[in-house]
Amino acid sequence: MDKELVHHFIIEALKEDVGDGDHTSLSTIPANTTGKAKLLVKDEGILAGIELAAEIFNIVDAGLKLNVFLEDGTAVKPGDIAFEVEGNAQSILIAERLVLNCMQRMSGIATTTRHIVDLLDGTNTKVLDTRKTTPGLRYLEKWAVRIGGGVNHRFGLYDMILIKDNHVDYAGGIAYAIERANQYLIDNNKKLAIEIEVRNLEELDQVLQTGHVNRILLDNFSFADLRQAVDIIQGRFITEASGGITINNIREYADCGVDYISVGALTHSIKSLDLSLKAV
Structure with a gap:
């Protein structure tokens, strides 16, 4: 605490x-x-x-x-x-x-988190929270996720670089966004993990060609594409799935082999x- x-x-x-x-x-x-x-x-x-x-x-x-x-x-x-x-x-x-x-x-x-943790039992997948928290209560809500057996993602905008679709679009493309993020860390003498969101297998290929990230967020992938993406990545990067994931299908997503699944509902819909x- x-x-x-x-x-x-x-x-x-x-x-x-x-x-x-x-x-x-x-x-x-x-x-x-x-x-x-x-x-x-x-x-x-x-x-x-x-x-x-x-x-x-x-x-x-x-x-x-x-x-x-x-x-x-x-x-x-x-x-x-x-x-x-x-x-x-x-x-x-x-x-x-x-x-x-x-x-x-x-x-x-904590109750919702524990339920999801139990659903993932037997897989190597862990459940992550997000920044979809109540303003002013983020610390308490993320604390509760840990009590329930989940894992905290970044706490805020300051402790990790997470390049999402809007960042990519504003930056002019995946390669530009990754290169600028890495240069920013060098210029400002910061040591932060870099994660990038991809929306399809084509964007995943661009990330793999560019490299220099720590984690890849596979957003709104079908089960077939998610399994294929995990196979392509072959453990070279930490993998995270998000988008369209519910209690009813989260085990199926975990069975695709991702390291983490992020669930905004842990803190915004309980x-x-x-x-x-x-x-x-």
Whole structure:
């Protein structure tokens, strides 16, 4: 966990929610009231966000005591209790919604990811996330993918060069785009991996003739063309498939022999896991 980044997120999220005070709790609950609450699971899935919840409670009130029963990555079912928190009642209620919002979404992502990882069992293919994340929540969402057993792709525009179709078209062609990317790295003394997207076998041939990339993204290929592309590449480059891939056909794509399959739906189209924080 990147504590600096996570703490910044928590502080900003609390500012957004609390403003100048939780006036409902302040007006109804005496300031010195203490109590307990439990994190109750109401759905089946993979739990994620326990470590984050601990940080949220600590930032809200360092006097809150957390007793954790289930760890991140645990398969859960309705009725399971993930943790109990004890301390100042007003503090528990301030933290409640932020903890639930984060854990429900992270657990939903981890659950979807684990399902796909299980579908790929027995292949050498791993599932990747994408940059199709909620603004401001990218770190948490990619964290949840890892908890679910998936692999993070680049975090942002700054930590990898990914030459996609628009870059190729604006650059004037595949060879120009690759050459300029490599020269840019030299000129700016940067060490970044280079990946390039191809849309068909003809573009793949152009990449193979040019070389100087680390990974090839095979986008919207048919199964037959994808198998042929993997055979042509022969392990010389890391391969990734994307486009038109769903839970119903992802195993078939993996069986074509690619190293990775990127799935934007891991973070942009998930159902949150049903969790609640109940006073005990």
